Amino acid sequence: MVTSGRSHGREQRRVVDYLVDAVAALGVRNIFGVDGANIEDLYDAVFDADVDVTGVVAKHEFSAATMADGYARSSSGLGVVAATSGGGAMNLVAGLAESYTSRVPVLALVGQPPTTLEGGGAFQDSSGRAGSIDAARLFFEISRYCARVERPEDIAEHLERAVSAALCGGPAVLLLPKDVQQATVTGPRFTPPTRRVVRDHIGLARVAEMIAAARRTGKIVLIVGDQVARNDARAQVRALAVALDAAVGVAPDAKDCYAADEHGFCGVAGIMGHAELVDAVQQAALCLLVGTRMPMTARAGLDGALAGVPVASIGAEPPYAPTVHAVSMDLGSTLDELTALFDVDGVPEPAGPQALTTLEVPDSSGPGLRYREAVEAITAMLPAGADVFADAGNTGASVVHHLSVPRGGRFVVALGMGGMGYSFGAGIGSAFARNRRTFVIAGDGAFFMHGLEMHTAIEHDLPVTFIVFNNNAHAMCVTREQLFYRDRYSFNRFRPALLGEGIAAMFPTLPAFAARSVGELTDALARSAHTEGPSFVAVDCDPDEIPPFLPFLTSPR
Known part of the structure; x- marks a missing residue:
């Protein structure tokens, strides 16, 4: 069992102490990982820290990465994972790939052999030297930011860049040689970076025009995606649905973003979805996608319906199918702005949820429960x-x-x-x-x-x-x-x-x-x-x- 919250046993601050203090400053209470020779100094720093951070030892680095992913998804914040070099680092790949594709903010702290041994046959060397695996190139492909920290004085700059990149949606990876982890560092404590909100004036104006036109001619359908959960914008989605008297469907990975008993709910989109949502889109004057790129898991069965109606979208990235798109890294503020434009007195509460038709499956007579x-x-x-x-x-x-x-x-x-x-x-x-x-x-x-x-x-x-x-x-x-x-x-x-x-x-x-x-x-x-x-x-x-x-x-x- 891992303990935390101990008083400092050292007068000098190491790079690993700086990292643990930074994790606490970011409001993260747990570092998930698997211990090992080239990450053990981080766990030592957790033990010595006088901040509320607990080190959690998982059974496998994939699961440690998914713990950080789940922590981030549920908290709408950042998850942190730590792994040692070699196989420990390689085991992170599948978990970080999920976070990358789903735009989940995760900071990965990955131990490496000492810099003095790189390229000299070090155990678990992944410096890219002397024919070894290049961990920086490997993790670059599945991260928003990846850097090898070669000098202790560089940790502050790399950590700020890594955190800023992760909070924009996806993993960031810092490769930390053991001697750099152990080195002392001076300077101020870490200050969390300020999130920069960029407003897409042109895109949002075009989306607003389409909403205004659709309100004059028919019904609007919202399809809500998992970015709503990342941005914790559930209340703002509901407010917009009420203001627009909209029908609402959810992508398969956004079932918690709009309750099934909420007004106007008409089902799940895509390959595990409901016919009522398809019908609603077919009859709509506008389909507005909120925080979803509509991958095939969410789009299958809806392509024909979407092709027949105007489609607008709001989110961090444009959907795979053509839409009029407004970029939003902060759906809460964007949806508030749209709601303010269209929220007028006298708008009726949207219709109650429909009784959904389940997909018919063939009868099964085998053992156990259906x-x-x-x-x-x-x-x-x-x-x-x-x-x-x-x-x-x-x-x-x-x-x-x-x-x-x-x-x-x-x-x-x-x-x-x-x-x-x-x-x-x-x-x-x-x-x-x-x-x-x-x-x-x-x-x-x-x-x-x-x-x-x-x-x-x-x-x-x-x-x-x-x-x-x-x-x-x-x-x-x-x-x-x-x-x-x-x-x-x-x-x-x-x-x-x-x-x-x-x-x-x-x-x-x-x-x-x-x-x-x-x-x-x-x-x-x-x-x-x-x-x-x-x-x-x-x-x-x-x-x-x-x-x-x-x-x-x-x-x-």
């Missing part, structure tokens, strides 16, 4: 304000389509890279950030990759309920084998594993359950609710059930 009944049972047991992290695959598709997010709760599904096992670390990071009941919902394939990260939740007694849909398969790949490769073989089925019983034996203090019926699932969740720390529930499912995933439901069988 996806829909399992997700609906979980929904019924979610406490107010609970956070939900869903993993990739059939499980994720079912959760996106069927789950209702509690008011005040967060919902995250990683669709940037879609890496399996993301939810375990990310849910833990979120629990550190928000200290409220968090539900991680993943399949057994994701569990076998990174599920034992639950050990970190146990060590820190975090309020995380891990729910694993166990169908003894990589079930989405099984479905693809059946639909696209004539069901001639399967590489993706496993021998049965009793996950609930196994986890109970492995962690005797952890409440762990196996659910093979709706009643058993409900009972397990009710019993888990009485514990303040983590719990585990394995839910038996059918590997042959087809999830509510549009590409599978429109393919010839």
